[in-house]
Amino acid sequence: MTSHNGTSKAQQLDHEEDDYEEDEEEYEEEYEEEDDYEEDEEEEDYEEDEEEKYLKYHDFFDEDSREVATFGAEGRSNATESTVVSMEDEPLTTHQKQLLKVQKHIERLESANLNPASWTMQGEVTAGKRPKNSALEVELDFEHNIRPPPVITEEVTASLEDLIRKRIAENNFDDVERKSSLPSHVPDQPRELDETKSQRGLAEVYEDEFMQKTGLAPVSSAADGLRKEAIQLFKAVCVKLDALSHFHFTPKPVIEDMTVRQDVPALAMEEVAPLMVSDAQMLAPEEHFTGEGVCKSDAELSREERKRRRARRKEKAKENRESCRRRSLTNIQRQDANGSPPSKRRKVESQYSKSRKVFEELDTTNKKVKKVEAQSEVLKASSFKL
Template sequence: MANTSDAGVEALRRLKATEPPLFLAPNPALSEAARTASQYLFSSLNPFSPKSPLDQLLVDGFDAEQIWQQIDLQTQPLLSTLRRRVKQLVENPEEISQLKVPSEGGNKKEENILDEWEEESDGFDEELDEEEEEDEEDEEKEGEGEEDEEEEEEEEMEDEEEEEENEEGGGIEDKFLKIDELTKYLEKEEEDFENGEADREGEEEDDDEGESDEEGDFGIGDDDDEDEDEETEGIENARYEDFFGGKKERGSKRKAQALQESDYSDEDDMELDKQTKGTASAHEKQLEKIQSKIEQMEKANIEQKAWTMQGEVTAAKRPKNSALEVDLDFEHNVRPAPVITEEVTASIEDIIKKRIIEGHFNDVQRVPKLPPKGPREVKELDDNKSKQGLAEIYEQEYVQKTDPTSAPLLFKDEQKNEASMLFKRLCLKLDALSHFNFAPKPVIEDMSIQANVPALAMEEIAPVAVSDAAMLAPEEVFDGKGDIKEETELTKAERKRRRANKKRKFKAVAVKRTNKKAQEGAIRRQVNG
């Protein structure tokens, strides 16, 4: 703890000795010193703030904003505790003499004082909340709670008017009015009114004739005595509401402001404002500020706005070259092309080389578009006339029903026959590989004697089942007439000969076709005839 406090004090001294311009530039040393000083101050004030959610200030890994929020968490309950303690000391000044400032070596005294503070803070938690609410109500003049209290006080004042005039009136005193000052002011006004009555009459006689005539016309001079009597009675019975308005009227503050604004528009009121400008109250000054703001806003609405605030504006409705001075936002229908730089080109080349080395080619594979439904089966209809008569058809159906052997083969039977044929072929190939040593000899019904067979047959490597025809050479199988030549190797006479042979073949085929058609036509005529 001693090292921490020494480091904190040293950091505070260093910050105090640092010149202000150095704080404008980023400096890690000053930042570290500020963090150390904040941590020291936080830990030193933590015992006096029992409601602080943090035991110590967390600095490592936190930025300035987060550290400031931690300090703010400690400051709020500390300020409320100090405010409550100060109020207690103001109410009971005797407690100030009992407080003792703890020395550096007096740890026990310091602990006792801290314990007292903690007990008081724990005991006055509810009072703290109520006092905070009262402070907020004092700051907000239009609070609902204050209005209720003022209404209750006003009702009491209406019930006990005579008693309140003789009392000091501490309950209605506020920052606008004090009863003692009001009493002195009323007494002074009465004296001035009694002493200056004659002077006022003399001044009125010295006024212009036009003004006196107007007063005579309106009958103002006849009622001077009555007005004076009423004014004396009003001054004697003056109350708080006569100067600052009824407290119930605060609820209808907006209506009062509207009426006052309309009154200020008159010329007579403007003259009175000029005369009483030096002695205007805070409320009147506030109304003047509001009125000036309203006038400024009305003037701004009446004046012509800039072309940028008029919505869609064409070139003819705005000043020349005015669009050059403004940053305009407009939409692009086409995406702008990327800027090609050396870095972009180098990165693309590196990617291509890497893909080539790795053999990683991710070409887009087209997805085959399959039809949602399979093609419909096309049924072919035979338009030819049946060659069988009804008698033959009925005969075949009857035979199939009576004789099961003559029935048509089913699909399974066809598969069985196909499998048996494949198995026979496989067995034949296996027997050929073994030279038919294990195969039974086929039964030969007809025997014939051949005399031209050689007496001795040489044994060959080929299997016995292989025929001699498969072992013949191509020229032994087909022996053409003469040498086979290509088209370019033929002579002129050979080309003519080949062309004549082709013509003869074509003529023979054409003759066969005509003869066949003639025969078919004759048969049809016979059938139809």
């Protein structure tokens, strides 16, 4: 033991002497290069300042954090291996755990970006771009602007039947009549009248008619038709020849051919839409569901709107009163037809019935007054005779 300790101490002393000699040599070299160092000092300071701009977190802490924080494409595999070894050997700090979470999240995002997306996330996909029967496993949403049909239940049918019976009993057939979209009669097209002045007089027209009736008019031969056709062909050739000279010093010829003029736009635009689409699906939601308008408070209404609202309320109240009166009259007529006793009949007195009773009472009083006057005159006449 003593010999071993002695040799180790001697070795340490030798190492220390070697280090001391090396330090002296370095000191001498530094003393010789001091002048050169002063010259290069400014350049080194500038380089250090540039390097400090790009320093990161792992440059200031231990090597384990450096290995964890290497997120480059080449060092990621080494970092994961070092982190796994460090996790098995030593417990990780909170900062290292956060770095591991960030690294896993980055790998997950990269795999999601690099791997091909599923057919449901590729936008418009045809049947050839997706696997067979894959649409059966996905809930697809379709946009429909058409008003959905009402759900028919037992309560709805019962309410409809009650409404129909009630209207039949009250003789209330005031449904809105459907208006046909097409007109019932086709409007007569106005006849086009030729307002140009005739080049022939009436005498010539009558003369031609008389000649044709009597058979004295010249018979049109085949040569006349050929002559007219030749004239038209010559005119067409002249037009083409004039077009070669850009119609210089030539008037525009009058072609006697009849042309049909169509008043249509020069450019017809078409909407980009699928072929099998109805007109109802092409409408906007505002055209299907129309609201009643913007609701206003009483303070926002103008004077004319208040008058209009008041008149509408009065008309509605009047219609309600008239409907109640009609129903009561129909009930009374029905009871009379059934032969119910008058004591059980419902008495309905309106303004007209009250006025009728007043006039009847006035007539009875007038008759009584006339009778009393006649009796008084008879008594007077008998008293004069006596």
